[in-house]
Amino acid sequence: MNKRCIICGLPEHYTGIKFDQNGVCNYCNFYEENKEFLEDSDRLEEMFRMKMETAKQKAKENGSKYDCLVGFSGGKDSTYVIQQLKEKYGMRVLAFTFQNAFSTEYGRRNIENALQKMPVDHISFTMNDEELRKAYTFSVNFMCNFCAICFHYMHYYSYLFAGKNGIPLIVNGRTKGQIFQMALDKDHLEPFETSHSLLDFEHQMFHGLEEKLWSEEEIRYVRDIEAEAVSYFAYHEISEEEVMRHLEQSIGWTRPKSKAGGHPDCYAHALAEHMSIGKRGFPTRQGELSVEVRRGKLPVEEMIQILEQDTLHFSTISAEEKRKFEERIRKNKHGKNDNTNN
Numbered sequence: 385m386n387k388r389c390i391i392c393g394l395p396e397h398y399t400g401i402k403f404d405q406n407g408v409c410n411y412c413n414f415y416e417e418n419k420e421f422l423e424d425s426d427r428l429e430e431m432f433r434m435k436m437e438t439a440k441q442k443a444k445e446n447g448s449k450y451d452c453l454v455g456f457s458g459g460k461d462s463t464y465v466i467q468q469l470k471e472k473y474g475m476r477v478l479a480f481t482f483q484n485a486f487s488t489e490y491g492r493r494n495i496e497n498a499l500q501k502m503p504v505d506h507i508s509f510t511m512n513d514e515e516l517r518k519a520y521t522f523s524v525n526f527m528c529n530f531c532a533i534c535f536h537y538m539h540y541y542s543y544l545f546a547g548k549n550g551i552p553l554i555v556n557g558r559t560k561g562q563i564f565q566m567a568l569d570k571d572h573l574e575p576f577e578t579s580h581s582l583l584d585f586e587h588q589m590f591h592g593l594e595e596k597l598w599s600e601e602e603i604r605y606v607r608d609i610e611a612e613a614v615s616y617f618a619y620h621e622i623s624e625e626e627v628m629r630h631l632e633q634s635i636g637w638t639r640p641k642s643k644a645g646g647h648p649d650c651y652a653h654a655l656a657e658h659m660s661i662g663k664r665g666f667p668t669r670q671g672e673l674s675v676e677v678r679r680g681k682l683p684v685e686e687m688i689q690i691l692e693q694d695t696l697h698f699s700t701i702s703a704e705e706k707r708k709f710e711e712r713i714r715k716n717k718h719g720k721n722d723n724t725n726n
């Protein structure tokens with residue numbers, strides 16, 4: 385049996401983990417030290433409102449048609465954030481969909497439905513496919529992971545678009561689990577501090593990877609772009625179940641069918657899980673679920689059960705799934721980069 389943190393259940397091979405003499409991990413200790421601030425919902429709400437008012441003011445000064453840009457995948461989190469920003473905070477929202485290689489019918493249908501029920505302007509962006517394939521292949525071969533690529537380009541183009549159009553704020557739908565899963569330091573951690581440029585934002589996400597992915601010229605360019613990033617859920621306490629129920633009732637949003645570790649808006653998610661289990665020894669939501677355990681929202685036994693189910697579910701991948709994935713990331717013609725084994 386592997387050693388696990390006695391509070392949150394993180395395993396000993398989790399990235400950056402250290403245990404104190406009581407068997408409590410450094411992630412739990414960090415959260416405990418800052419708990420009072422991180423769970424002060426009145427204060428967080430006040431901070432969030434102020435950020436929205438500042439953005440409205442800035443947008444006015446910039447002559448922008450929008451107060452904020454929100455990445456929109458059709459999943460529950462981004463849909464909910466757009467709805468709340470528009471209805472509760474009176475923000476003029478521009479929804480931004482990055483067409484990655486793996487969008488699903490499920491995601492597309494939810495986007496279409498949401499835009500009819502809660503109209504906002506929406507742009508959909510497709511990047512140079514050859515460049516995208518190159519990046520996926522590189523990432524799979526060197527890091528046994530490809531989610532970082534979608535994440536990177538999604539934010540890269542959000543910033544470019546926001547910056548060029550004077551949109552002062554980018555709001556994302558990252559969950560508390562995603563925000564706190566690697567949190568050990570107040571720097572670059574919402575709600576302590578938001579990022580003020582793309583480089584800033586990616587630095588906290590990728591810890592230097594951005595330097596490898598970009599040429600000097602591109603980095604110099606994005607450094608000049610001023611737009612602030614804010615994670616909606618860092619400031620709001622609401623469970624995933626509540627989000628889904630609210631969306632079902634208000635706009636007829638459709639819940640994903642599969643209960644297994646879920647990104648129903650991405651058809652390659654099973655592959656991502658498969659790689660994570662092979663390379664890191666646990667499913668992708670290990671870190672996120674441990675945050676929920678740490679925060680007292682989920683019993684540790686239940687988390688272990690969920691992770692065991694995920695591990696079982698994703699340990700084998702059908703040849704068809706694998707083929708579909710490889711075909712989508714492989715370089716067109718002459719490309720030799722088709723090694724997706726882990």
Ligand SMILES: [Zn+2]
Nearest residue numbers: 389392409412
């Ligand atoms: Zn812990």
